[in-house]
Amino acid sequence: MGAEPQAAAGNDFTARAPKALNDPTLRANFRRAMDGLMSKRAAQFADTPAWEALRARGAAAKARVLARLPELLVELEENCRANGIEVHWAESIPEANAIVLEILRAAGARTVIKGKSMVSEEMELNHHLAAHGIQAVESDLGEYIIQLAGEAPSHIVMPCIHKNKAEIAQLFAERIPGLGYTEDVDALTAAARAELRGRFAAADAGISGVNFAVAETGTLVLVENEGNGRLSTTLPPLHIALMGIEKLVETLEDLPPLLALLPRSATGQHITTYVNMITHPRRPGELDGPEKVHLVLLDSGRSRVFGDDQLRDTLRCIRCGACMNHCPVYSRVGGHTYKFVYPGPIGKILTPQLEGLDCAGDQPHASTLCNACVEVCPVKIPIADILVRLREESVRPGHSGAVKGGGARRSWLETLSWRGWMLIYSRPWMGRLAAWGMTRFGNLLPERLPLLKAWTSVRAKPRFAAKSLHELAREQGYCDE
Amino acid sequence: MSDARANILARLRAAPRTAPPERPDWTPPVFGEGRLERFRAMLGSVHGEVVETTLAAWPERLAALLAERGVRRVLYGPAAPVGAQLGRAWMADADAPTLVPYDRSIEEMKAELVHTVEAGVTSVRWGIAETGSLVLWPDAAEPRLMSLLPPLHVAVMAASGLHDSLAQLVAEQGWAGAMPTNALLISGPSKTADIEQTLAYGVHGPKELLVLVLTDQ
Numbered sequence: 001m002g003a004e005p006q007a008a009a010g011n012d013f014t015a016r017a018p019k020a021l022n023d024p025t026l027r028a029n030f031r032r033a034m035d036g037l038m039s040k041r042a043a044q045f046a047d048t049p050a051w052e053a054l055r056a057r058g059a060a061a062k063a064r065v066l067a068r069l070p071e072l073l074v075e076l077e078e079n080c081r082a083n084g085i086e087v088h089w090a091e092s093i094p095e096a097n098a099i100v101l102e103i104l105r106a107a108g109a110r111t112v113i114k115g116k117s118m119v120s121e122e123m124e125l126n127h128h129l130a131a132h133g134i135q136a137v138e139s140d141l142g143e144y145i146i147q148l149a150g151e152a153p154s155h156i157v158m159p160c161i162h163k164n165k166a167e168i169a170q171l172f173a174e175r176i177p178g179l180g181y182t183e184d185v186d187a188l189t190a191a192a193r194a195e196l197r198g199r200f201a202a203a204d205a206g207i208s209g210v211n212f213a214v215a216e217t218g219t220l221v222l223v224e225n226e227g228n229g230r231l232s233t234t235l236p237p238l239h240i241a242l243m244g245i246e247k248l249v250e251t252l253e254d255l256p257p258l259l260a261l262l263p264r265s266a267t268g269q270h271i272t273t274y275v276n277m278i279t280h281p282r283r284p285g286e287l288d289g290p291e292k293v294h295l296v297l298l299d300s301g302r303s304r305v306f307g308d309d310q311l312r313d314t315l316r317c318i319r320c321g322a323c324m325n326h327c328p329v330y331s332r333v334g335g336h337t338y339k340f341v342y343p344g345p346i347g348k349i350l351t352p353q354l355e356g357l358d359c360a361g362d363q364p365h366a367s368t369l370c371n372a373c374v375e376v377c378p379v380k381i382p383i384a385d386i387l388v389r390l391r392e393e394s395v396r397p398g399h400s401g402a403v404k405g406g407g408a409r410r411s412w413l414e415t416l417s418w419r420g421w422m423l424i425y426s427r428p429w430m431g432r433l434a435a436w437g438m439t440r441f442g443n444l445l446p447e448r449l450p451l452l453k454a455w456t457s458v459r460a461k462p463r464f465a466a467k468s469l470h471e472l473a474r475e476q477g478y479c480d481e
Numbered sequence: 482m483s484d485a486r487a488n489i490l491a492r493l494r495a496a497p498r499t500a501p502p503e504r505p506d507w508t509p510p511v512f513g514e515g516r517l518e519r520f521r522a523m524l525g526s527v528h529g530e531v532v533e534t535t536l537a538a539w540p541e542r543l544a545a546l547l548a549e550r551g552v553r554r555v556l557y558g559p560a561a562p563v564g565a566q567l568g569r570a571w572m573a574d575a576d577a578p579t580l581v582p583y584d585r586s587i588e589e590m591k592a593e594l595v596h597t598v599e600a601g602v603t604s605v606r607w608g609i610a611e612t613g614s615l616v617l618w619p620d621a622a623e624p625r626l627m628s629l630l631p632p633l634h635v636a637v638m639a640a641s642g643l644h645d646s647l648a649q650l651v652a653e654q655g656w657a658g659a660m661p662t663n664a665l666l667i668s669g670p671s672k673t674a675d676i677e678q679t680l681a682y683g684v685h686g687p688k689e690l691l692v693l694v695l696t697d698q
Contacts, residue, residue, distance in 0.1 A: 036678045057507035067501035070493040089486040141684055142675035158675060165677050189673060189681035196685065201595045217660045227629055227671035227686025234625045234663070235587065245489065252657045256648035257507055267674070270523065271612040274686075275666035283662055287624040288587035299485075303492035309499055 013337065013362040020333040026162060027332065033161045034331040040268020041322060041376070058261045059380040061254040062316035065246070069306060072215040072248050073297065079218025083280045085293045096298045097128040100207070100240055103294050104134055107238050109204035113196075115222070115229035116140040117209030118156055118319060119242040119298055121341045122354075125207070136207065137199045139228035141192055148175045154335030156342060157266045157321040162334050196228070206232035206290065210243035211318070212258060213295070216251040217279060220295065223262060225273040233278060239290040241278075245297050246306075246315035258318060261378035265320040301354035301404065308402040310389060314349050316379040323373035323383060329366055338363065345373035349386045357394045358405030364390040413450060435468040509611065509646035516610040516643050517694070523613025527669030528682060529690040535697045539637060540570035543693065544577045547600060547633075550689075556581045556594065556601040556631055561622035563604040563637045583624055594630045601631040605638035605692070607654070611646045614668040615692065618661040625663050634670070634687040639698035 020026055045051040065072060077087045088103075090096035100123075104112065112129065114120065114136050126136045126147070138147040142159040146152065149171055153159030160168070165183045172188055173181040179191045208229055212221040220241050222229045233239045249255055263269040282289035306312050324330040324344025335343035340351040340360060348367055352360040364387045373383045393402060394409040424430045442464035447456040455461075467475075512519045521531045534542045547555065558564035559582045571577035581598055583590065603623050607616040615636050619625040628634050644650045647666070651657070656664075671686030682688045 033678060053505070053507050056505045060502045060504050064501040064504070067499050070490050073490070073493070089489055091485040091488055095485060139685065140675070141673045145675065158678075160675055165679075168676055185676050185679040185681050188676060189684050193684055197595055200685075201591055216657055219660055219664075225671070226673050226684045228684070230625075230629050230665075231685055234629065235591075237588075245493075252651050252660075253648070254504075256509065256646065256651060259647065260509075269527075271614060271666065271668045273527070273667065273669050273672055275614075277660070277664040278662075279660040279664070280662040285621040286662060287583060287585065287590075287621060288626045289624075289662060297489075299489045299492075303489050303496075306493055307496045309497045312496075 013339075013366045016337045016339065017333050017366075020337045025164065026334055029162055029164050030331050030334050033155075033158065034325050037268060037325040041265060041325070042268075044264035044268050044270060054257055054260055055378055055380060057257040058318075058378050059316065061249055061258055062318070062379045063313075064250055064254075065248050066306070066312055066315055068250070069246070069248075072250060073245060076213055076215040076218060076248060077297075079215065080295055081218075083218045084283075085218065085220075085281065085295050088294060088296045090296055090298050091300070093123050093298070093300050096123050096242070096296055096300070097125060099296055100125060100242075101129065101132055101134070103238070103240055104129070104205055107205065107292070109238060110134060111199070111203050112136040112205045112207055113200050113203035113232050113236060114138050114140075114143070115206065115208035115224070115232040116143055116159070117207065117242050118153075118341065119209055119244055120207060121153060122300065123242070123298070125242075137196070137203075139196050139200065139232060140224075140226060141189065141228075144192055144196065145171065148172075152336065152341070154343065155321060155324060156319055156344075156346075162336065200231050200235050203232075203236045205238040205240060206234075206236040207240045207242065208233050210241050210247055210295075211262065212249050212255060213243055213247055214250075214252055214255065215248050219252070220278045220293075221255065222276040222278070223259070223272045223274070224276070225269075227274060230274055230276050233276065234289055237290055238292050238294075239278075239281075240294045240296065242296050242298065245299050245302050246317075262318050262320050265322040265376065265378040304404065305350075305353045311353060311386060311402060313381050314346075314353060314386060316381050317346055317350070318379055319346075320378060322376045322378065326372040326376050328368060328370060328372065333366075338366070345383045345387075346381070349381075349383055349390060352390055352394075352405075353403055356405030356408075357390065357403055358408035361394045361405065361409045364388075364394070417451060432470070435470065439464050439466055439468050439471075509648040511645050512610045516645065517640060519610040520608055520613050520643055523611070524669065524690075524692060525613070527613065528672070529613065529669045529692060531692045531694055533694050533696050536695050539693050539695060540567050541574075543567075543602070543635060544571065544574060546691065547578050548576075550633070552599045552633060553578050554581055554597060554599045555579065555635075556583055556598040556627055558583055558603070558623040558627065560584070561604060561620075563602060564622070567602060583627055587624070587626060594626060598631045600633035600635055601627040601629075601687075602635045602637065603627050605636045605642065607650055608638050608643040608694075609645075609647055609650065609666070610643055612666075612668055614647070614666045616650065617665040617667060619663055619665065620661065625665075628665070628667060629686045632683060632687055633689045633691065634667075635691045635693065636667070637693045637695065640694050640696045641698055 088099045129136045138144045145160040154162040169183045210220050263272045281293040330344040348363040393406045424434050555578045605615045606618045670682050670690045673684040
């Protein structure tokens with residue numbers, strides 16, 4: 001890896017990491033949260049055979065979706081339309097933002113209340129709406145807190161996990177009129193409820209994400225604990241649901257196993273407080289619910305991921321966050337170090353594919369390949385294999401085109417070094433000579449040597465033994481053959 | 482917009498196909514006689530309270546439970562069987578809480594529902610023992626927000642409506658052919674753990690969930 005290509009490849013994860021690693025408050029906040037989430041999840045899946053059976057069922061449900069994705073999207077669209085839900089397709093983020101803005105404008109909406117949606121984070125929807133005079137208020141408590149703080153989520157399930165009670169108390173004291181400084185969690189929660197109740201009542205529209213869209217029935221399924229998702233999708237006269245094109249299930253029958261996996265993997269709960277299944281807008285005679293429901297299907301790079309039958313497994317993800325909770329890298333550096341919307345192991349494989357290896361090529365390298373994420377993934381995404389594949393794609397000559405920005409991290413020095421390696425080790429006499437040289441002079445190599453530096457900058461330089469294994473074996477009388 | 486649809490589908494259809502895997506065997510749990518006990522334990526673990534009563538006695542029992550809590554304004558659905566029974570029973574009782582009928586659209590009743598009612602009483606279509614969940618299919622007589630806006634949600638459930646699992650309900654009750662406008666699973670009161678994983682109840686929805694199980698039904 002030469003210096004210039006690294007910079008061009010967006011290799012600043014390594015540069016950002018020390019800031020988080022040297023922040024004791026942040027480290028403590030994440031450590032406490034991750035330990036709690038891991039032990040709660042472990043308690044839910046204490047019965048290993050039952051977990052394996054459930055997980056196999058969940059993984060198959062999502063694999064079946066990917067096997068029939070185009071047909072299922074059409075089926076979902078037809079069923080939603082028959083139910084009275086209007087369906088929109090967006091190839092890109094600007095297109096999706098334009099669709100949402102157009103729907104809101106047509107309805108004369110000025111204020112929007114939002115349930116939690118990672119797709120809307122991907123779209124930076126709040127900024128887009130604000131630029132066009134529409135105010136979007138986050139209503140999930142964690143999202144509300146980071147909106148007040150002007151920050152981005154640091155975890156896909158618990159967005160303000162990087163903040164502790166004292167930091168939130170300070171923020172609320174400054175931003176919520178009439179509330180003094182209090183670290184009492186019930187008082188902080190009550191203050192947020194009081195602030196947001198009026199916003200719900202006044203909102204012209206509600207925007208939400210979708211956890212599962214059931215193709216068979218045209219049903220949008222949302223899981224949540226707070227009730228803000230239900231309020232956002234029930235109280236305002238207009239509901240806009242945003243989803244990536246992969247978040248489907250074929251049938252209602254596939255829902256129970258996935259609902260048994262998602263909250264247990266995410267937060268160690270056996271079920272969330274609410275599972276909200278929306279199939280129609282308000283029907284004649286009904287007294288509440290939105291008059292209009294719109295569903296926006298966002299591609300934004302997903303169809304390209306789908307084009308490769310190994311990388312495609314990335315799209316099974318149900319966004320539980322278990323991979324990040326168990327990741328030794330994420331739990332030390334936190335979500336913001338990744339810079340992109342999806343942090344942790346799933347982010348490391350999803351982001352480079354959506355954004356391109358040329359601008360997120362550092363992400364697949366922010367991993368020790370320890371496999372913890374793979375062991376806990378409820379839908380068996382082979383995250384480690386995909387990480388390795390993405391590392392290959394980023395240096396592959398005349399890249400396969402499978403991933404946007406492939407080949408971006410290729411450098412002449414690294415290529416030359418591997419060529420040299422190949423040359424030496426395909427000729428026994430050269431190999432022997434090289435081993436002899438390394439054992440005698442290898443320890444004289446300066447640490448700051450290009451290539452070697454990538455290793456020695458954060459680790460001790462390996463020490464060469466005085467004699468190679470082959471030499472030792474020969475001395476002991478083993479035959480070379 | 483139609484271009485987006487065509488382009489997305491074209492890219493997906495051009496990708497290599499894989500055969501859909503079979504759905505492996507997975508058996509949701511069965512509780513038999515222990516169903517109600519499981520339901521009570523699971524709902525209790527998420528801060529829900531179960532009170533056993535009977536069809537004839539529940540309105541009076543509820544009046545007493547609400548009096549203990551000092552609840553005076555109760556939202557009900559007069560056109561629903563549960564609401565109609567409550568209306569008849571409490572009309573004769575001068576000390577009973579004030580009943581607020583949900584009989585106009587939310588647009589007309591917003592201020593009252595968002596800010597003043599203290600409890601909402603709904604029926605429950607089915608219960609799920611595995612997760613301690615209530616299944617509600619709100620309709621014109623018992624609208625969606627009844628179980629969400631008031632700080633206390635009272636849910637009236639026939640013991641016979643208790644099933645083992647969601648999987649069993651979806652299959653046996655033929656949900657796929659009959660999905661309502663909104664189907665809900667409710668497991669406990671509204672809660673959050675967004676501040677340092679500390680549980681707090683009633684963040685947006687009810688702070689308290691009270692389930693009246695009619696054991697003779």
